[in-house]
Amino acid sequence: MRWFRLCAALLAAFTLASAQSPTGKWIAKYSSDDEAREIVLALNVDSGGAVTGYVLAPQYEDRIVEGKASGGQVIFVAERDANNNTKRRSNYSAVLEGDKLKLTMPPSGNRPPQVIEFTRTSAEAPAPLPPAPPKIALAAPAAVRDNGLARTPPMGWNSWNKFAGRVNDKVVREIADAMARNGMKAAGYVYVNIDDTWESARDSQGNIGANSKFPDMKALADYVHGKGLKLGIYSSPGPKTCAGYEASYQHEAQDAKTYAAWGIDYLKYDWCSASRVYAPDAATMQAAYAKMGEALLASGRHMVYSLCQYGMLDVGEWGAKVSGNLWRTTGDISDRWQSMSHIGFDLQPGREKYAAPGHWNDPDMLEIGNGGMTDIEYRTHMSLWCLLAAPLLAGNDLRDVKPSILEILTNKEAIAVDQDKLGKQGVRVAKNGDLEVWARPLADGGHAVGLFNRGDAAAKVTAKWSDVGVQGAHKVRDLWAHADRGKAKDEYTAEVPSHGVVMIKIAK
Numbered sequence: 281m282r283w284f285r286l287c288a289a290l291l292a293a294f295t296l297a298s299a300q301s302p303t304g305k306w307i308a309k310y311s312s313d314d315e316a317r318e319i320v321l322a323l324n325v326d327s328g329g330a331v332t333g334y335v336l337a338p339q340y341e342d343r344i345v346e347g348k349a350s351g352g353q354v355i356f357v358a359e360r361d362a363n364n365n366t367k368r369r370s371n372y373s374a375v376l377e378g379d380k381l382k383l384t385m386p387p388s389g390n391r392p393p394q395v396i397e398f399t400r401t402s403a404e405a406p407a408p409l410p411p412a413p414p415k416i417a418l419a420a421p422a423a424v425r426d427n428g429l430a431r432t433p434p435m436g437w438n439s440w441n442k443f444a445g446r447v448n449d450k451v452v453r454e455i456a457d458a459m460a461r462n463g464m465k466a467a468g469y470v471y472v473n474i475d476d477t478w479e480s481a482r483d484s485q486g487n488i489g490a491n492s493k494f495p496d497m498k499a500l501a502d503y504v505h506g507k508g509l510k511l512g513i514y515s516s517p518g519p520k521t522c523a524g525y526e527a528s529y530q531h532e533a534q535d536a537k538t539y540a541a542w543g544i545d546y547l548k549y550d551w552c553s554a555s556r557v558y559a560p561d562a563a564t565m566q567a568a569y570a571k572m573g574e575a576l577l578a579s580g581r582h583m584v585y586s587l588c589q590y591g592m593l594d595v596g597e598w599g600a601k602v603s604g605n606l607w608r609t610t611g612d613i614s615d616r617w618q619s620m621s622h623i624g625f626d627l628q629p630g631r632e633k634y635a636a637p638g639h640w641n642d643p644d645m646l647e648i649g650n651g652g653m654t655d656i657e658y659r660t661h662m663s664l665w666c667l668l669a670a671p672l673l674a675g676n677d678l679r680d681v682k683p684s685i686l687e688i689l690t691n692k693e694a695i696a697v698d699q700d701k702l703g704k705q706g707v708r709v710a711k712n713g714d715l716e717v718w719a720r721p722l723a724d725g726g727h728a729v730g731l732f733n734r735g736d737a738a739a740k741v742t743a744k745w746s747d748v749g750v751q752g753a754h755k756v757r758d759l760w761a762h763a764d765r766g767k768a769k770d771e772y773t774a775e776v777p778s779h780g781v782v783m784i785k786i787a788k
């Protein structure tokens with residue numbers, strides 16, 4: 281609570297008197313389409329300046345646990361039920377400006393703090409928020425049948441990293457056009473996945489529809505299929521998605537049928553607001569995911585099933601048993617070296633035992649080409665994901681892509697490692713400070729090896745055959761230089777730039 285004490289002291293020292301009180305109900309509407317979503321803010325300031333109330337959004341409720349108002353300024357700390365049976369606290373601050381209130385929302389995922397303008401709907405002290413209903417606990421379900429898909433890690437594109445709420449029918453068609461034309465499809469990228477913000481409210485029969493950004497989902501699927509590609513979509517087991525849109529809670533079978541009727545080939549199913557309705561234990565989460573796994577199978581259409589619950593509650597232990605083909609292992613990636621390298625190098629070890637044909641650990645979608653890293657860093661991103669047998673879902677604007685980025689995404693020799701039929705996820709076999717060696721056995725008896733340098737200066741990195749698990753002299757090929765490097769005995773050493781990689785294949 282240091283943040284709170286410091287801000288409260290500043291507030292007492294510097295705020296000017298304001299005739300108005302922030303007490304009352306406030307509303308902010310936001311939208312990237314025709315679907316209005318709103319956030320309600322309820323504030324009650326007592327005579328000593330203490331603040332109670334809440335922030336209510338479609339996908340969360342934040343209850344104020346401590347707050348202070350002085351003049352036209354308010355600060356508060358609010359708490360919500362988070363995943364893993366924990367509470368999450370967030371810091372808010374607000375300034376009253378006439379009949380508007382500007383609220384600085386806490387950062388969320390990769391989104392920095394955002395200022396949202398609220399309009400007053402009442403000046404009366406709001407009633408307290410009723411306690412949340414008890415959470416639903418479910419028994420661990422029987423295993424759901426394997427859907428037989430994704431024998432190698434899925435490859436394609438996803439809208440979220442670049443477009444977030446700005447994705448629409450036109451963007452998806454143009455991305456499909458670009459993939460068919462620019463070598464992405466030829467390199468193996470087939471899924472064109474629409475992430476969050478496509479949904480509209482349900483109709484009177486409870487059918488989910490798409491909002492005005494997607495006027496005809498079936499026609500869009502036909503278009504994408506016409507390009508020899510496949511279409512993916514997104515939902516949540518909770519009532520709302522992470523961006524606050526309609527999700528599949530209590531409509532699982534109905535939604536799976538709708539997706540099948542549209543011609544959808546892939547579903548990303550994101551936990552989000554499910555934590556508001558379901559008990560935070562592995563059996564319940566498994567049961568919630570099994571429901572959709574069953575529903576997809578029952579729909580009669582082949583759809584890759586992508587679990588997104590940020591790696592909680594030992595998902596590797598049960599992801600395959602809910603018919604899942606891949607499951608996220610961490611929170612959201614962002615287009616920064618720190619985020620990508622932490623997720624890729626630090627958070628994957630230990631999960632390799634769960635990867636096998638049909639069932640993959642997902643360290644999140646690619647940021648290659650989004651501009652926040654250098655080409656050297658993006659090459660490291662690609663190499664590490666290929667060694668990890670990770671799904672390769674490009675996350676950049678493929679309509680307008682630099683040749684050097686396209687070259688990284690379509691490196692056939694790196695992709696062959698990712699798509700290797702043995703399906704063995706690579707592991708770190710040696711670490712010396714910032715220098716790491718990762719290796720992965722391949723179906724032809726060879727090994728793919730990454731010599732990584734996470735440090736700030738170029739360095740020589742040595743891969744020892746004994747660490748990789750091979751002996752004697754072997755032919756070495758550099759998978760980025762696309763060049764044979766002759767035979768190497770017992771080890772291979774290369775000069776690796778800062779944040780860079782040399783990726784090789786050691787022949788059998």
Ligand code: GLA
Nearest residue numbers: 389440475476522523550612
């Ligand atoms: C979560 C997921 C992201 C993305 C957004 C969409 O944060 O982890 O990958 O799907 O939701 O709202």
